[in-house]
Amino acid sequence: MPKIRSILGYMWAGAAVIVVFATFLGSGFFSRTLVAASGVKISPLYTGGEVVRSVDHGSYRALIHRPVFDALIGERKEGFIQVNWEPLAGLPPVIEESIDYTGDGKADFSVRIDTKTGKTMLTHINPQVTSIEESVKLDDGWVVRVQLKKD
Amino acid sequence: MQGFFLGLSNGLMCLAYCTPVLVPFMLGEGRGVAHNFVALMQFLAGRLAGYLAFGFAAWLFNVAVLGRMGPKGLFIGILYVIFSSLMMAYGIFGREMPCAVRSIDRIAGKIRIPLLIPAAAGILSGVAFCPPFLLAMTDAAAGGSLSYSIFFFLMFFAGTSLFFLPMPFVGAFRRLQVLRIIGKMAAGIVGLYYFYAGMIAVIAGIRGA
Amino acid sequence: MKINPPQARQREGMVKTVLLTVVMAVITIIMFSKGKIPQNTKELIALILTILFANTLFFLMVHTGKTDRYRAVYFSTFAVMLIISFISHMFGARGSMSLSEAKVLQCEVPFCHLVIPMTLVPMALTKTIIFPGSLIGGYASIASMFVLWIGATLALGRGFCSWGCFYGGLDDGFSRVLKRPVIKKINPKWIYLPFAVLLFVVLTAAAYLSPTYCTWFCPFKAVTEFEAVTSTKILIQTIIFVSLFIGLVIVLPILTKRRTQCAFLCPFGAMQSLTNKINVFDVRIDKEKCVKCKRCIQVCPTLSMSEESLEDGRARITCMKCGKCIDSCPKGAISYHIKGTDVAGNNNAYRLLFLFAAFLFISIFSAHIIQDGIVRVLKLITTGSMIL
Numbered sequence: 001m002p003k004i005r006s007i008l009g010y011m012w013a014g015a016a017v018i019v020v021f022a023t024f025l026g027s028g029f030f031s032r033t034l035v036a037a038s039g040v041k042i043s044p045l046y047t048g049g050e051v052v053r054s055v056d057h058g059s060y061r062a063l064i065h066r067p068v069f070d071a072l073i074g075e076r077k078e079g080f081i082q083v084n085w086e087p088l089a090g091l092p093p094v095i096e097e098s099i100d101y102t103g104d105g106k107a108d109f110s111v112r113i114d115t116k117t118g119k120t121m122l123t124h125i126n127p128q129v130t131s132i133e134e135s136v137k138l139d140d141g142w143v144v145r146v147q148l149k150k151d
Numbered sequence: 152m153q154g155f156f157l158g159l160s161n162g163l164m165c166l167a168y169c170t171p172v173l174v175p176f177m178l179g180e181g182r183g184v185a186h187n188f189v190a191l192m193q194f195l196a197g198r199l200a201g202y203l204a205f206g207f208a209a210w211l212f213n214v215a216v217l218g219r220m221g222p223k224g225l226f227i228g229i230l231y232v233i234f235s236s237l238m239m240a241y242g243i244f245g246r247e248m249p250c251a252v253r254s255i256d257r258i259a260g261k262i263r264i265p266l267l268i269p270a271a272a273g274i275l276s277g278v279a280f281c282p283p284f285l286l287a288m289t290d291a292a293a294g295g296s297l298s299y300s301i302f303f304f305l306m307f308f309a310g311t312s313l314f315f316l317p318m319p320f321v322g323a324f325r326r327l328q329v330l331r332i333i334g335k336m337a338a339g340i341v342g343l344y345y346f347y348a349g350m351i352a353v354i355a356g357i358r359g360a
Numbered sequence: 361m362k363i364n365p366p367q368a369r370q371r372e373g374m375v376k377t378v379l380l381t382v383v384m385a386v387i388t389i390i391m392f393s394k395g396k397i398p399q400n401t402k403e404l405i406a407l408i409l410t411i412l413f414a415n416t417l418f419f420l421m422v423h424t425g426k427t428d429r430y431r432a433v434y435f436s437t438f439a440v441m442l443i444i445s446f447i448s449h450m451f452g453a454r455g456s457m458s459l460s461e462a463k464v465l466q467c468e469v470p471f472c473h474l475v476i477p478m479t480l481v482p483m484a485l486t487k488t489i490i491f492p493g494s495l496i497g498g499y500a501s502i503a504s505m506f507v508l509w510i511g512a513t514l515a516l517g518r519g520f521c522s523w524g525c526f527y528g529g530l531d532d533g534f535s536r537v538l539k540r541p542v543i544k545k546i547n548p549k550w551i552y553l554p555f556a557v558l559l560f561v562v563l564t565a566a567a568y569l570s571p572t573y574c575t576w577f578c579p580f581k582a583v584t585e586f587e588a589v590t591s592t593k594i595l596i597q598t599i600i601f602v603s604l605f606i607g608l609v610i611v612l613p614i615l616t617k618r619r620t621q622c623a624f625l626c627p628f629g630a631m632q633s634l635t636n637k638i639n640v641f642d643v644r645i646d647k648e649k650c651v652k653c654k655r656c657i658q659v660c661p662t663l664s665m666s667e668e669s670l671e672d673g674r675a676r677i678t679c680m681k682c683g684k685c686i687d688s689c690p691k692g693a694i695s696y697h698i699k700g701t702d703v704a705g706n707n708n709a710y711r712l713l714f715l716f717a718a719f720l721f722i723s724i725f726s727a728h729i730i731q732d733g734i735v736r737v738l739k740l741i742t743t744g745s746m747i748l
Binding site: 014016 | 391461462464465466467481482483485486487488489490491492493495496501502503504506507508510511512514515516566567569570640641698699700701702705709710713714716717720721724725
């Protein structure tokens with residue numbers, strides 16, 4: 001029995017060396033497999049959530065994401081909605097957009113962004129809309145996050 | 152979730168402080184895992200009863216005191232700062248935490264029905280005035296409604312109880328002293344967090360006033 | 361009592377050493393070059409230097425029987441080269457070390473292994489990663505770091521902290537500045553603080569779905585990247601991480617000759633300690649040879665040796681397998697060991713197997729970073745700028 005345990009120990013140690021090789025040689029393959037098998041994504045708190053609607057303005061378009069209230073379990077009382085405008089080259093000096101995120105045909109809020117200075121103004125319509133969380137110029141566009149609260 | 156996480160972050164300390172006293176009453180040698188499990192369930196039931204009573208008391212405190220105040224942020228912030236300082240003192244500077252369950256050895260002899268001893272120990276552990284408990288009470292009271300207070304303490308109970316679940320398997324206690332140290336340090340760090348939150352609330356309260 | 365100077369144990373003869381080094385050299389040449397000879401002169405020089413550096417250290421490690429001395433040279437070089445490479449990369453890509461909101465919103469933040477403990481609970485419950493990084497592709501992607509972590513855990517357990525972590529070389533290096541410690545006594549209870557930090561950051565990260573250790577504590581932001589100070593909260597965070605870096609990575613390691621950041625703060629290290637339970641390699645003490653001189657207790661960088669360890673015949677769960685206690689033991693009583701085998705058995709074989717796994721890991725993991733660092737230093741010498 002001690003001899004069998006010893007042999008198994010050596011085999012396990014040898015396997016450790018093989019694991020090291022496999023880790024580096026198969027890094028790309030294992031990474032893709034891990035992501036595909038687990039189905040993980042980056043949290044919508046960082047990505048802004050899935051795009052649900054696109055509004056075409058000719059030289060640029062607005063991408064409206066879903067409202068994000070994601071919590072560890074269930075939903076939070078406070079969240080946000082993200083809107084992207086792209087591409088950067090096609091953006092006008094001033095972006096004015098009315099956003100309907102509830103899908104009821106009525107605007108919930110509107111934003112006015114001076115893309116030269118970054119000054120952003122929010123007009124609340126829906127009482128669930130609270131304030132601007134972020135208004136940032138990206139590498140290829142502009143993004144605004146507006147804070148929301150649930151009733 | 153805040154109640155649950157406050158419970159989880161302090162549960163290790165509760166386990167480490169309470170179990171040296173509880174183990175002789177709850178877990179006799181050779182009684183087996185099934186008996187230990189029943190004793191644990193009695194203990195947790197008593198603890199839950201104590202916690203829910205405190206949830207009710209937290210709501211009463213809100214109605215009687217907090218609800219009559221104007222902006223309560225400053226008061227809550229001050230309570231956070233006081234209780235978190237106590238927690239840091241216990242966690243970082245090693246002072247002993249007051250825990251009512253230590254009195255079980257005095258009252259156990261007066262309980263006629265031996266089966267009720269674990270439940271009594273549970274109730275005592277559920278009405279302790281240790282700093283994490285006081286912080287939980289402040290959080291629960293700040294919520295406002297009775298349902299919030301009760302639910303907050305229910306989740307606090309769930310968080311602390313997770314650590315008690317391995318109790319029937321006595322082998323879990325070989326490293327009790329280590330768990331005690333980690334629990335105290337975790338309490339100190341949680342204290343730091345509440346100290347920061349309290350200071351922010353106090354500063355906001357002063358600016359608003 | 362005069363302690364005899366440590367004798368080199370487990371050294372190999374020249375023939376065996378050369379053979380093993382040739383094997384390592386072939387592997388490292390293939391892995392470092394990825395099968396291509398660089399056309400650029402600087403890159404070619406960097407490749408050759410890195411290969412020579414790695415294999416020279418491996419040769420010395422095997423032939424002299426000393427592990428920690430040469431491991432530390434490689435480890436600290438890795439850490440310094442990472443800083444050179446990373447910071448110049450940041451300046452080249454965005455013009456500063458500070459992390460912009462745009463990079464966060466575009467999910468282009470490089471991921472490092474310290475975040476992993478905080479991502480596990482949210483990942484299990486929400487199937488999302490609470491980090492604004494790239495899942496696959498890009499600089500330091502999340503999936504590649506996870507694969508690396510899983511491989512390191514299976515092969516080395518907490519040995520990753522001495523043979524993989526690109527930050528550990530900093531406090532390891534600073535801990536060797538002085539010949540003798542200024543602060544000699546450290547309360548051993550502090551080795552449990554990382555576990556408390558782990559519990560706290562795992563819970564808060566799950567509660568707030570945010571990597572709280574990164575945001576509030578990580579001292580290594582001082583040498584990689586950090587948020588630009590635009591609010592009081594960020595100012596407080598900056599003060600905290602700068603203080604922790606100066607205190608735990610520079611000053612205390614110099615004064616105590618211990619790896620104080622790794623031993624007393626790092627929650628990733630605490631998590632890796634738990635993996636030591638299932639790792640094949642450990643550090644054992646042959647109680648028949650041990651004379652209880654306690655030299656190992658004095659030198660262990662993470663206080664993983666104690667009187668209790670000497671009684672038990674094994675290092676604590678927090679052992680990082682750096683080899684310092686093994687090198688310092690005057691009686692050769694401490695050695696690397698393979699679980700299931702006899703403690704007093706073929707220690708040389710155990711050590712070689714461990715060294716192969718560990719050295720392969722650190723050399724392959726660090727190769728690209730060290731080469732990139734050398735290229736940037738050469739560029740600095742020839743053109744006055746490190747930015748490629």
